[in-house]
Amino acid sequence: MKTLVLGCKGQVGSEVMAPLACFGEVVGADLADVDVGDLDALRAFVRRVAPDLVVNAAAYNEVDRAEQDEQGALRVNAHAVALLGEEMKRARGALLHYSTDFVFDGTTGRPYREDDAPNPLGKYGESKLAGERALAELDAPAIVLRTAWVWSLRRKSFVSAMLKLAREREVLKVVDDQVGCPTSARDLAEITALIAYGARADVHRAFSDARGVYHAAGAGACSRFELARAAIELDPAKHEHKVRSIEPVPTSAYPLPARRPASAPLDCGKLGARFGLALPDWRDSLARAFTV
Numbered sequence: 194m195k196t197l198v199l200g201c202k203g204q205v206g207s208e209v210m211a212p213l214a215c216f217g218e219v220v221g222a223d224l225a226d227v228d229v230g231d232l233d234a235l236r237a238f239v240r241r242v243a244p245d246l247v248v249n250a251a252a253y254n255e256v257d258r259a260e261q262d263e264q265g266a267l268r269v270n271a272h273a274v275a276l277l278g279e280e281m282k283r284a285r286g287a288l289l290h291y292s293t294d295f296v297f298d299g300t301t302g303r304p305y306r307e308d309d310a311p312n313p314l315g316k317y318g319e320s321k322l323a324g325e326r327a328l329a330e331l332d333a334p335a336i337v338l339r340t341a342w343v344w345s346l347r348r349k350s351f352v353s354a355m356l357k358l359a360r361e362r363e364v365l366k367v368v369d370d371q372v373g374c375p376t377s378a379r380d381l382a383e384i385t386a387l388i389a390y391g392a393r394a395d396v397h398r399a400f401s402d403a404r405g406v407y408h409a410a411g412a413g414a415c416s417r418f419e420l421a422r423a424a425i426e427l428d429p430a431k432h433e434h435k436v437r438s439i440e441p442v443p444t445s446a447y448p449l450p451a452r453r454p455a456s457a458p459l460d461c462g463k464l465g466a467r468f469g470l471a472l473p474d475w476r477d478s479l480a481r482a483f484t485v
């Protein structure tokens with residue numbers, strides 16, 4: 194099986210290359226190889242590589258910038274995704290794509306299921322939802338993993354940012370009224386590879402049969418404040434920290450252009466029921482990341 198990983202230098206893309214290479218050929222591409230927002234270039238690139246499976250980890254992830262750049266976000270998060278769905282349908286291949294908890298408004302007061310009504314609060318969430326809908330309308334052989342709060346110690350993420358700030362500041366103020374499911378980029382990459390591995394005999398058919406949206410996030414939920422505190426406490430290089438106090442603050446303390454869902458934990462039961470897979474508890478993943 195030949196897999197093309199788009200966004201191969203990002204948090205998830207960089208982690209997915211190694212497990213995929215255990216059972217097939219893997220071609221990685223990032224912005225320098227092809228701008229997925231350039232649809233003609235993307236089409237030509239995909240046809241040249243001719244993969245059986247595309248793992249699309251490329252995304253326009255700048256939630257606040259998207260408020261001023263709706264078209265830019267739509268090009269990458271929706272139009273490129275539609276093109277990938279179309280191409281893989283035409284070539285009888287398959288697509289694994291990622292979406293976000295930001296498609297929800299965070300007001301239900303319980304973990305979201307795949308069939309809960311989306312209601313994005315900002316342009317980033319709208320663009321990701323448009324990508325999901327395009328794949329559904331095309332009836333593409335596509336599995337969409339909706340994830341949340343993706344972190345990695347090796348790339349820019351909320352967790353790595355907090356660890357950096359802990360080395361620079363004595364007091365950290367972190368919002369405690371946004372709740373979500375922290376997801377290790379490595380765990381999500383491994384789940385991705387396990388789904389691809391299970392489908393390898395006939396990836397087009399397997400993805401066509403299983404097509405749709407699946408929630409795939411770390412088990413458990415917490416606030417940004419709890420996540421920051423756990424990361425700082427677990428960091429084995431604490432002697433480098435300057436931080437003396439971590440203080441909870443409301444979201445209103447940090448006014449940002451885009452609204453975020455207040456509480457959008459994801460119920461990942463469908464992923465377990467269909468594939469027998471579940472991501473570990475977020476705290477266990479965080480602890481493990483510091484030991485390997």
Ligand SMILES: NC(=O)c1ccc[n+]([C@@H]2O[C@H](COP(=O)([O-])OP(=O)(O)OC[C@H]3O[C@@H](n4cnc5c(N)ncnc54)[C@H](OP(=O)(O)O)[C@@H]3O)[C@@H](O)[C@H]2O)c1
Nearest residue numbers: 200202203204205224228229251252291293340341342343
């Ligand atoms: N990060 C989160 O908290 C989060 C939460 C929910 C869902 N997700 C979804 O999970 C998936 C993976 O996210 P991630 O955190 O791994 O993202 P990431 O670390 O930002 O990686 C995305 C990669 O795509 C590249 N890229 C951006 N625009 C591109 C373009 N026009 N053409 C080609 N490549 C481009 C980026 O390059 P540059 O770095 O050079 O821009 C980067 O290497 C995405 O679909 C994202 O929407 C992420």
